[in-house]
Amino acid sequence: MANTADISRGLIIKLEGSLYSVVEFGENKTARAAAKVWAKLKGVDNNRSIEKTWNSGDTIHPVRVEKRAYQFLYKDDTGYNFMDTETFEQIALQETLVDAPQFLKDGQEVTVLINTESELPMSVELPDKIVLQVTYTEPGLRGDTATRTLKPATVETGATVGVPLFVNEGELIRVNTKTGEYVERVKE
Numbered sequence: 001m002a003n004t005a006d007i008s009r010g011l012i013i014k015l016e017g018s019l020y021s022v023v024e025f026g027e028n029k030t031a032r033a034a035a036k037v038w039a040k041l042k043g044v045d046n047n048r049s050i051e052k053t054w055n056s057g058d059t060i061h062p063v064r065v066e067k068r069a070y071q072f073l074y075k076d077d078t079g080y081n082f083m084d085t086e087t088f089e090q091i092a093l094q095e096t097l098v099d100a101p102q103f104l105k106d107g108q109e110v111t112v113l114i115n116t117e118s119e120l121p122m123s124v125e126l127p128d129k130i131v132l133q134v135t136y137t138e139p140g141l142r143g144d145t146a147t148r149t150l151k152p153a154t155v156e157t158g159a160t161v162g163v164p165l166f167v168n169e170g171e172l173i174r175v176n177t178k179t180g181e182y183v184e185r186v187k188e
Helices: none
Strands: 013-016 018-028 036-043 050-057 057-063 065-076 081-083 090-093 107-116 120-125 131-137 150-156 161-165 172-176 181-186
Touching: 036 107, 065 161, 090 120, 131 161, 150 172, 161 181
Parallel strands: none
Antiparallel strands: 013 018, 013 057, 018 036, 036 050, 065 081, 065 107, 081 090, 107 120, 131 150, 131 172, 150 161, 172 181
8 A cells, every 4th residue: 555655746546536636745844743745636537626634654545547549539429539549449538538628639649547447538638739720810910019919819629829919820839738828839
């Protein structure tokens, strides 16, 4: 069994019947009391974010997770459909399990986290940064570059991203999937 000394970022633990991923953790030591370990946890199988504190040395229950490469195929009534790139097995997942569904495009490589105890998919992670084409944006005003002003741009997946004024329709941009923010313009 693991204890609080084994806590690390990204570790998935079972707590009160639900699975949580460790986002941040630390230790509080005082002269009089025993050390305490705290962690900020994000729900893997639910949408909750919680903070938990344990006494140093308490037992925790980590869950073994595998990361597998999948390819996004399409979205229909059953959900988002993905294909394992090695076995070609297809799975359909609900939107709540997908990290940033608004940035998914056909044929995109994603990472699916699989719980090895139950062999069930737990979540879908997109790459941190992806390249998308701008399908619609208003033209920027010439000479209006003194401030970091952003204008809305619709990308090929249908999502709206704030982009600088110099970005035009048809150009490729890199987007951070975690924050949904524009990163840079990509030259072809």
